Amino acid sequence: MIEFQNVAYSYGGGELLSEITLRLSPGSFHFLTGPSGAGKSTFLKLCYGELHPTAGRVTLEDRDLRAMSRDDVAQMRRRIGVVHQDCQFLDHLPLVENVALPLTAAGQPVSPEDLFDLLSWVGLKSLADHLPPSLSGGERQRAALARAVVMSPDVILADEPTGNLDWEMSLRLLTLLVELNKMGKTILIATHDLNLIRSAKSQVPARVLRISNRRLQLAGSDL
Amino acid sequence: MTPLIAALRDLLAGDHNADRVVPPTGFTARLTSFTAGAMAFLAVFALALSLASGRLANRWSSALAQRATIRISAPADQMAAQTAHVLDILKTTPGVASATALTDAEQRKLLEPWFGPNLPLDTLPVPRLIDIHETATGFDADGLKNRLAAEAPGAVLDDHTRWRRPLVAAADRLRFLGLISILLIGGATGAMITLAANAALAANAQVIRVLRLIGARDAYIARAFVRRFTLRALAGAAVGTVLGMLAMLLLPAADDAGGFLTGLGFQGVSWIIPLFIPPLAGVVSFAATRAAAFHTLRRLT
Structure with a gap:
């Protein structure tokens, strides 16, 4: 699916990531950990082509992301759902339209029943007509997850999805991601919440990756 | 597409x-x-x-194309004869479709914007004007000027090109x-x-x-x-x-x-x-x- 081949990324004269080789297999569940500023968000951005590596290459189903046209990158992003820590929405559109945005942008038909089913799944059906600024942090995170999966993508990338949530809400979000993984979706979550990782490992066979000294290491066995 | x-x-x-x-x-x-x-x-x-x-x-x-004017300056007692002579010349000039001497009333109307109504034309040395319409081919302006200079020295041809x-x-x-x-x-x-x-x-x-x-x-x-x-x-x-x-x-x-x-x-x-x-x-x-x-x-x- 997504493959990193000896990837490096430099920023501001210094190397942030170096010699990263990794293959995210279909249906796998990965956590990405590391200290703040280690490059977790950069790693995720390299996955969906918002950043390009300064060395090596990132491929999606054997296609080099750098060689893709802008339209191809847009097409590729429809197959990768992204949940950001800051949950960017279009604040002038109600929640239901924000969640449907990937469908409308792709010119695909929008089924109101399916949309409300999805909002029910993340527990936001009653807030469908609310504008994003009126939602709490947890509601925004769940809305971002709903938007990320509305196109039924193959891969879901989540960048500190529980960073602003209490433990109960974090577990609720994790449960949703585990459900998606059981449906065959590839999941990669960047987080430094070890309790969340432990909870996930009790439900699915998750691998834990750690960015340390610019390099990626397996770090699951000692958790 | x-x-x-x-x-x-x-x-x-x-x-x-x-x-x-x-x-x-x-x-x-x-x-x-x-x-x-x-x-x-x-x-x-x-x-x-x-x-x-x-x-x-x-x-x-279009208004001034193929139009020309002859201005005749002569003593009052010779003006009619000079005008008739110039009209005769114009009748025999190739390229002239018609030539008409302006009447006193027409000349008075032309001068009215500057001198007002009831201008006593006969007391002023106002030249007589002849309005010429050319044929499509037009006339030889230089030839006509030379002929006027020889036969009617008081007549001056103005074909408007200078200011038009x-x-x-x-x-x-x-x-x-x-x-x-x-x-x-x-x-x-x-x-x-x-x-x-x-x-x-x-x-x-x-x-x-x-x-x-x-x-x-x-x-x-x-x-x-x-x-x-x-x-x-x-x-x-x-x-x-x-x-x-x-x-x-x-x-x-x-x-x-x-x-x-x-x-x-x-x-x-x-x-x-x-x-x-x-x-x-x-x-x-x-x-x-x-x-x-x-x-x-x-x-x-």
């Missing part, structure tokens, strides 16, 4: 969902409408100036300047709308980032901005054009006394021409906004 044709089709068809992704931007939208309206208003005047100059040049060319040419040239230049003004107005409209579109794109950088993130293509994102600005410019230009045409209607009617200034307007079918200004403003806006949108989007990954 080329991307441009597809974009035009999308512009006309509209896309409710694409239109909604861009939040209402009151200031830039109003700026676009106002700019397009003001420029269209000015374009109507520039167009009217250009058309009036063209009419003036044509009138001066610079007037026609000036009118042609005025028409050209009017067209240049229209081009400059079009360019300024495009520049202003580009600035407004850039401001809107910059203000909506977050919207664009979100749309790119969820897999929206550049064409989809650009469409929302292009359609909004094009329709705004079209509406603004339509209002400006209507106001400009109303202002033209309110100008005094053209008449001989008013001359050029009262003739500054549209006549007959030329009233249709300013109706092309709004669609042209729409085309300028479409091109300017589309270029600005794609330029901005290309800078984003």
